[in-house]
Amino acid sequence: MEMEPTDTDRYDPEAIEAKWQAVWAAEGSFTVPNPEPGAASEGRSTYVLEMLPYPSGELHMGHVFNYTLGDVFTHVRRRQGYTVLRPMGYDAFGLNSENAAIKEGGHPRDITNRNIEAIRRQMKRMGWAIDWSREVSTAEPEYYRWTQWLFLRFYERGLSYRREAPVKWCPKDQTVLANEQVIDGRCERCGTEVESKSLTQWFFKITEYADQLLDEMEALESWPERVLTMQRNWIGRSEGARVIFTVDGSGEELPVFTTRPDTLFGATFFALAPEHPLISQLTAGTEHEQAVADYVRHTAARSTVERETKEKDGVFTGRYAVNPVNGEAIPIWVADYVLMEYGTGAIMAVPAHDERDHQFAERYGLEIRQVVAPAGGSASADAGAFVAHTDDEVLVNSGEFTGLTAPEGKRAITAWLDERSVGEATIGYRLRDWLLSRQRYWGCPIPVVHCDACGVVPVPDDQLPVLLPEIDDYLPKGRSPLASAEEWVAVACPSCGGEGRRETDTMDTFVDSSWYFLRYADARNDDAAWDQQIVDFWLPVKQYIGGIEHAVLHLMYARFFTKALNDMELLGFREPFSRLFTQGMIYRHGAKMSKSKGNVVSPDEAVERYGADALRLYILYMGPAEQDKEWSDAGIEGTARLVDRVWRLTLEVAARGEVDAPADGELVRAAHRTIDRVSDDILRRFQFHTPIAALFELVNEIYRVKDDPSRAGEVRVATETVLSLIQPYAPHVAEELWERLGGGRLWETAWPVADPALVASDVVEIAVQVNGKLRDRLQVPAGMAEDELIALALGSERVQAHLGEGSPRRTIVVPDRLVNVVA
RNA sequence: GCCGGGGUGGCGGAACUGGUCAGACGCGGCCGGCUUAAAACCGGCUGUCCUUCGGGACAUCUGGGUUCGACUCCCAGCCCCGGCACCA
Numbered sequence: 055m056e057m058e059p060t061d062t063d064r065y066d067p068e069a070i071e072a073k074w075q076a077v078w079a080a081e082g083s084f085t086v087p088n089p090e091p092g093a094a095s096e097g098r099s100t101y102v103l104e105m106l107p108y109p110s111g112e113l114h115m116g117h118v119f120n121y122t123l124g125d126v127f128t129h130v131r132r133r134q135g136y137t138v139l140r141p142m143g144y145d146a147f148g149l150n151s152e153n154a155a156i157k158e159g160g161h162p163r164d165i166t167n168r169n170i171e172a173i174r175r176q177m178k179r180m181g182w183a184i185d186w187s188r189e190v191s192t193a194e195p196e197y198y199r200w201t202q203w204l205f206l207r208f209y210e211r212g213l214s215y216r217r218e219a220p221v222k223w224c225p226k227d228q229t230v231l232a233n234e235q236v237i238d239g240r241c242e243r244c245g246t247e248v249e250s251k252s253l254t255q256w257f258f259k260i261t262e263y264a265d266q267l268l269d270e271m272e273a274l275e276s277w278p279e280r281v282l283t284m285q286r287n288w289i290g291r292s293e294g295a296r297v298i299f300t301v302d303g304s305g306e307e308l309p310v311f312t313t314r315p316d317t318l319f320g321a322t323f324f325a326l327a328p329e330h331p332l333i334s335q336l337t338a339g340t341e342h343e344q345a346v347a348d349y350v351r352h353t354a355a356r357s358t359v360e361r362e363t364k365e366k367d368g369v370f371t372g373r374y375a376v377n378p379v380n381g382e383a384i385p386i387w388v389a390d391y392v393l394m395e396y397g398t399g400a401i402m403a404v405p406a407h408d409e410r411d412h413q414f415a416e417r418y419g420l421e422i423r424q425v426v427a428p429a430g431g432s433a434s435a436d437a438g439a440f441v442a443h444t445d446d447e448v449l450v451n452s453g454e455f456t457g458l459t460a461p462e463g464k465r466a467i468t469a470w471l472d473e474r475s476v477g478e479a480t481i482g483y484r485l486r487d488w489l490l491s492r493q494r495y496w497g498c499p500i501p502v503v504h505c506d507a508c509g510v511v512p513v514p515d516d517q518l519p520v521l522l523p524e525i526d527d528y529l530p531k532g533r534s535p536l537a538s539a540e541e542w543v544a545v546a547c548p549s550c551g552g553e554g555r556r557e558t559d560t561m562d563t564f565v566d567s568s569w570y571f572l573r574y575a576d577a578r579n580d581d582a583a584w585d586q587q588i589v590d591f592w593l594p595v596k597q598y599i600g601g602i603e604h605a606v607l608h609l610m611y612a613r614f615f616t617k618a619l620n621d622m623e624l625l626g627f628r629e630p631f632s633r634l635f636t637q638g639m640i641y642r643h644g645a646k647m648s649k650s651k652g653n654v655v656s657p658d659e660a661v662e663r664y665g666a667d668a669l670r671l672y673i674l675y676m677g678p679a680e681q682d683k684e685w686s687d688a689g690i691e692g693t694a695r696l697v698d699r700v701w702r703l704t705l706e707v708a709a710r711g712e713v714d715a716p717a718d719g720e721l722v723r724a725a726h727r728t729i730d731r732v733s734d735d736i737l738r739r740f741q742f743h744t745p746i747a748a749l750f751e752l753v754n755e756i757y758r759v760k761d762d763p764s765r766a767g768e769v770r771v772a773t774e775t776v777l778s779l780i781q782p783y784a785p786h787v788a789e790e791l792w793e794r795l796g797g798g799r800l801w802e803t804a805w806p807v808a809d810p811a812l813v814a815s816d817v818v819e820i821a822v823q824v825n826g827k828l829r830d831r832l833q834v835p836a837g838m839a840e841d842e843l844i845a846l847a848l849g850s851e852r853v854q855a856h857l858g859e860g861s862p863r864r865t866i867v868v869p870d871r872l873v874n875v876v877a
Numbered sequence: 878g879c880c881g882g883g884g885u886g887g888c889g890g891a892a893c894u895g896g897u898c899a900g901a902c903g904c905g906g907c908c909g910g911c912u913u914a915a916a917a918c919c920g921g922c923u924g925u926c927c928u929u930c931g932g933g934a935c936a937u938c939u940g941g942g943u944u945c946g947a948c949u950c951c952c953a954g955c956c957c958c959g960g961c962a963c964c965a
Contacts, residue, residue, distance in 0.1 A: 280959065283881040287961040294965085312965060325965095362963065391963040401965050409878090410963050484964060605960080675903070677889055682958090684889070692903050702918090739893070747891075747902035754902090757919085821897030826946040828898050866945050868896055876945045 065701040067665025071786040075181055083801065084183040086139050088576065089591045099137040101592045102128045103571055103631075105600030105608070106143045109169035109191075110150040113176040115640045115647060115673065115685065116601065118657045122670045122783075123637065123679055123742060124599050125182045129782035130736055132183075133805035139592050141574040142177065142184045144170050146193035148563025149227055149243055152496035152528070162496040162528065166193060176657060180666050181785050183801075188577040192566035193496075197573065199519035200583035201566055202501040204619075206512050208258060209502075213618055214490070216510060218254040220329070220394065221489055225249055228530035229493040232562060233486050234288070234607045239359045247359060256491035256500060256559065260614045264289050264483045267613055270628055276740075277634045278680065284605040290484025295468045297402065297477040299324060301336065302374035302383045308332070311397035311482050314407065315471070316463035319452040320425035321402040322415065324375040324386045325368065328353040329394040333371070336386065342372035346388055353390045366391040366414050377402070378476035379467065380453060389414060397482055425451050426460055488611065490562045495528035495535040497560025505547035505554040514548055520556065534558040567608055568615040571595055571630060583624075590626040598631035605636065635740060638682035640673075647685070655685060667784035668694035674783065675746045693746070697787055699753055700776055703760065704791040707773045715767035718812075721759060722768050725775040726812040728752045732779050733805070749780055778806050821872035822847045824856040840867045847873040 078084065089099070104124040107117055128140045146166050154169070155162035170191060177184065190197050208214040221230045226246040230253065235242040260267075268289055271282055294313035301308060308324070326333060328350045337343040349369040353361065368389030375386050384402075391410055392401050405415035405422040415422050429446035449455050449463040458466055471477025491500060499520045501513040513520055523542040528535045536558035537543060547554035569583075575592040576584040594616075600608075609631075616630040639646055642653040660669045671693035676683040732745040756772050759765045774795065781788035781800050792800035815836060820843060822830040830852040834843070844865050847853055857877050864876040 278882090280881055284960050287880065290961075290964065292964075310965080314965080366963070389963095391965095393964070396964045403965085408965065410965075413963095482964075484961080602959085672903095675889095681883095681890095686889075686904065688904055689889075696903090698918095734893085741893090743889095744891070744902080750902050819897065823897085823946070826896095826944090831897060864945065866896090872896055872946090874896080874945050 063705060065698050065787070067667060067697075067787070068662075070790040071179070071181060071666050074786045074789050075178055078181075078183070079178070082187070084140065084185050085187045086137055086185045088588050098135055099139070099592070100131055100596045101139040101575075101594075102131065102597045103139075103141070103574075103595045103599070105598075105604065106145050106567065106570060107173060108148070108150040109144045109146050109166050109173055110154040111169060112172050113657055115655060115657060116637075118180065118669065119637055119640060119673045119679075120599060120601070121177070121180065121182050122673050123635075124597075125180075125670075126674065126742060126782040127597060127599075127736065127740075128183055129785065129801065130733075130805055133782075133801070133803065135804070139188075139575065140183065140185055141188040141190075141577070142182075142186070143188075143190035143570055143574065144173070144192065145563060145567050145570070146170065146191045147198070147497045147560075147566050149229070149492075149494065149496075150563070151193075152494060153227075153243070155496070156529065163193070166191075166496075179661055180657070180670065183785070188574050190570065190573055190577050192498075192563075192570060195519045195521060196580070197570075198498040198522075198566070200573065201498045201561065201569070202513070202518050202520060203515060203583055204569060204615075205561070205565070206501060206515065207622055207624070208618065209512055211618070211622065213259045213262070214256060215259065216254060216256050218252060219257075219489075220250055220252050221255055222248045223251045223253075227494070228532050230255055230489055230491065232489045232564070232607075234488075234610075239357075239362075247357065250358060255489055256561075257487040258490055258614070260488045260611075261483060261485055263614050263617055264291065264485050265481075266617055266628075267485075267610065270613075270617070273629050274631075275633050277631075278602075278636050281602070281605045281609065281634065281636060285610055288485060288606045288610065290482075292482050294480065294482060295464075295471065295477055296398075296480040297471060298378060299375040299400075299402065300378070301386075302376050306332070308375055308386075308400055309398050310400050310402045311480065312402060313482070314404065314464075315467045315477070316449060316452075316455075316460045317404040317407045317425055318377065318379045318402070318467055319449075319455070320404040320406050320423050321377055321382075321384060322405060322421040322423055323384050323403045323411075325389040325392045325401050325403050325414070326371075326386065327392040327394040327399040328388055328390055330388070330392075330399045333388060336373050337371050340372050342370065345369055346371055349388060356390075361390055366410065366417070368414065368418070370418075378471060378474070385420070387414075387418075395486065396484070423451065425449060426463075429459075488562075488564075488614075490565055491559035492562055493532065493534045494530055494560055495522075495525070497563065498522070498566060499536065500557040500559055500561055502557045503545055503547055503554040504557065505550060505552060507552055508547055508549040511547055511549045511554065517548070522560075534560065536560065564607060564611050568611045569619075571598075571612070572619075572625070586624060586626065593625075594627050594629055595631045597633045597635065599635045599637065601639070602636040609634070635680070637679050638677075640676075640683055640685055642685040655687070660690060664690055664694040665697070665787075667787045668697050671696065671746060671780075671783050674742045677743060679740075679742050696746075696750060696753065697784060699757070700773075700780065701787060701791065703753070703756060704773055704777065704795060706760065707770050708791075708794050708796075710766060710770075713763075713766040713770065715764055717767035717771050719765065719768045721755060721765060721772045723812050723815065724752060724755050725772040726808040728779065729775060729806045729808040730813050733808075736782075745779070746783065749776060752776055775806065778803065818870045820847075820870070822850055822853055823872060823874040824853055825877060826874060827856075829853055829856050836870055838870075840869065843867055843869075843873050847875060 102124055104120050128138050131138050151166045152162050155165040158165055205214060222236050224231050224241040224246055226244045227241060231241060236248050240247055268291060292313050294311060295315040297310050297312060299308040337346045346369050368387045371386045371388060373386045374383035376383050403411040405411040406424040407426055426447050427450045429448060445461050447460040449458050455463050455466055468479050499522055501518060501520045503511045505511050523539040525539050543556050545554050545556050572584050572589055575589045579585060612630050617628050619625045620628045645651050645653055647654045668690060672690040675693055728748050731748045735741045735745045753776055756769055760769050777788050777792050789800050817833055818836045820832045820834055821828055822832060830850045832846055853875060862875045862877055866874040
């Protein structure tokens with residue numbers, strides 16, 4: 055008679071997950087102590103880090119993916135005997151959280167704290183092995199005190215400064231944005247078209263590190279090529295020359311930047327950006343003054359997007375610039391395709407060799423003079439700008455430089471200019487300084503005081519933190535809401551004691567997240583941002599995991615911070631993240647999961663339905679971690695089935711107790727091969743989906759023979775292997791079943807190592823090919839000699855059938871793998 | 878335009894340094910078992926075409942090439958994705 059299954063026999067994820075989560079919490083299982091002073095960071099300690107979440111809502115599947123990936127890696131490393139620092143925190147300040155608060159109606163602090171609680175609960179429900187003793191929130195004074203302290207260190211070194219500059223303004227968010235936060239002329243967060251304004255703002259001098267950010271990429275292991283490319287593109291280094299033209303008549307200098315000094319003899323006009331400060335002076339009192347002023351005004355009224363898309367236009371100033379290389383005076387125009395932000399805001403225009411200059415010259419009938427020609431060719435009739443450049447092109451119509459190749463010409467002309475102090479080799483960058491101030495409430499206050507007598511005065515370290523004042527009306531209104539906290543703003547000048555006013559702008563959230571990975575190492579330090587010995591022990595982060603969307607923003611800012619702090623001798627390393635892994639995004643029904651599209655599957659929903667373990671397995675099984683993936687509701691049922699199969703299998707094995715059957719055989723060999731595959735995939739290849747396929751295979755194999763009593767010993771060994779290998783992916787069910795099998799704490803056991811003798815097989819299958827086509831397969835003992843293999847292969851009937859008459863011309867043997875007979 | 882990454886069944890993908898019918902594993906589909914029945918579960922089949930059922934031919938975006946042997950290497954092209962872009 056079949057017995058009714060009892061409750062403890064049925065797989066109940068909710069109950070066992072709650073049980074083990076409680077055990078881990080009670081025992082502080084994943085808490086990692088700081089090292090003893092003087093401990094070397096070499097050897098068996100490591101730092102695994104995933105990008106911290108914004109608490110602007112609940113966790114979504116992208117987070118589940120990110121943190122499960124890190125969790126699997128962490129478990130394996132810990133079981134290999136490594137001490138793994140694996141902390142968690144919340145990027146709690148900033149537009150994300152503040153906008154969430156505005157939407158929900160409430161104070162940002164309350165909404166943020168509520169979201170943090172929800173996220174923490176979700177994280178615990180997923181069973182991630184996090185060291186909760188190091189949890190930080192960037193919006194707490196214990197944290198942002200040190201953000202302010204760091205700002206002051208940058209300020210002391212001239213790496214943060216204030217200046218008036220044209221800046222990008224988001225009219226919806228009512229705040230300025232960093233260049234990195236403007237995508238296609240729109241606000242990165244809300245998609246609103248940004249405007250241009252001239253404002254006095256705070257900047258970090260990241261441009262000073264442009265070359266180091268490029269050159270020190272060499273030190274980065276296994277950063278994805280696309281991330282490095284994006285950073286290179288963003289920094290936009292280009293080598294060229296600074297050439298000093300002069301205003302005809304006044305002699306005033308008009309420097310330009312060009313990457314093509316070899317085309318200097320082809321400059322037929324000169325152009326200034328409409329914002330160029332010299333324009334009014336050049337035209338003052340001339341007949342052109344009115345027309346030029348009108349043009350400048352018109353251009354200013356155009357949006358950035360309009361200016362970029364319409365046909366280039368401009369206006370003549372009536373003045374001329376003198377070309378230093380030949381003394382020629384060329385007309386100075388004002389043209390809207392010249393950008394004030396790049397180079398010097400002025401260009402020498404070479405219509406024959408630049409597409410844009412060519413268009414402009416055509417439109418206004420300006421001279422086009424070819425000075426570079428293809429090798430062996432000569433100056434051709436005008437047929438558009440000749441911009442192709444290969445190294446064998448030669449200079450023509452270029453005075454004493456005629457006949458040189460283009461690269462030679464570049465060097466020679468630059469050297470000629472340099473000798474006469476009218477130019478020099480120089481490098482241009484696309485990268486601009488990082489605009490860090492924001493006219494919003496929910497951020498870290500900038501710790502300076504403005505004093506009429508003393509100017510900008512830093513708040514002394516011992517007066518930190520400058521607490522963010524509690525105000526009711528925090529809504530953005532164009533100037534910082536902090537300005538309305540009058541009692542807070544009014545403060546004695548730390549320098550002279552006179553009347554001072556606090557800075558009312560707050561910092562960009564990316565400042566908070568540019569150093570959080572340092573704080574984790576020494577999260578509870580009340581005396582310093584960190585103890586350098588401790589930070590140097592854990593860091594750099596050995597494995598960083600996060601979304602591709604931070605390829606330029608966060609990842610470049612954090613690199614900049616680390617380099618600057620290293621230069622201040624606060625850190626012993628120059629790159630924060632040795633290895634980086636960027637995960638793909640999760641889609642459903644072909645679109646990114648989002649509330650507005652109604653295609654969201656919440657982690658809570660999936661956990662309730664299938665359990666955290668099935669979700670953890672599925673999220674990693676979907677496909678290669680670095681690619682975008684499509685969520686499938688049916689797909690998760692596959693891994694839920696796997697968990698259930700393992701559950702039923704183990705209970706059967708446990709019910710049998712000890713068995714007499716031998717604990718070796720083909721199934722044990724299969725188990726050892728699986729150990730090899732799983733370890734190699736995770737540790738060497740950083741691949742997380744194929745190990746699950748390997749586990750599916752092993753479980754399938756066990757199921758095929760599990761009812762054969764003579765194999766009960768093998769079945770037990772293989773089942774234990776499955777539990778051990780699945781533990782990083784499905785820690786709750788693995789732990790529960792391990793306990794039921796009579797084991798101790800599975801998460802504390804050593805990660806299994808395959809026995810090489812069991813991985814290798816004594817019988818191998820040899821492929822026999824004729825002319826590269828497979829015709830037969832032979833089972834032979836491993837290590838068979840080549841001539842024996844050839845003899846066997848030639849003896850095969852199938853081979854003979856395809857060989858026909860005559861003897862083979864050649865045979866190729868790959869030991870233990872194949873024989874190829876060439877007829 | 879410049880830079881980077883890709884293109885494999887109905888779908889997600891596997892094949893790691895060129896070497897066993899390319900397509901593991903999962904999803905979906907088909908068939909069978911169990912069941913009064915259904916679900917669940919268990920087992921089998923599932924690239925295309927031909928077949929005398931032994932097998933054979935074709936097949937990893939397209940076209941060439943290297944090689945005994947190519948998803949993998951080389952050349953040319955097409956397509957998709959990402960970054961940068963009036964950047965001088």
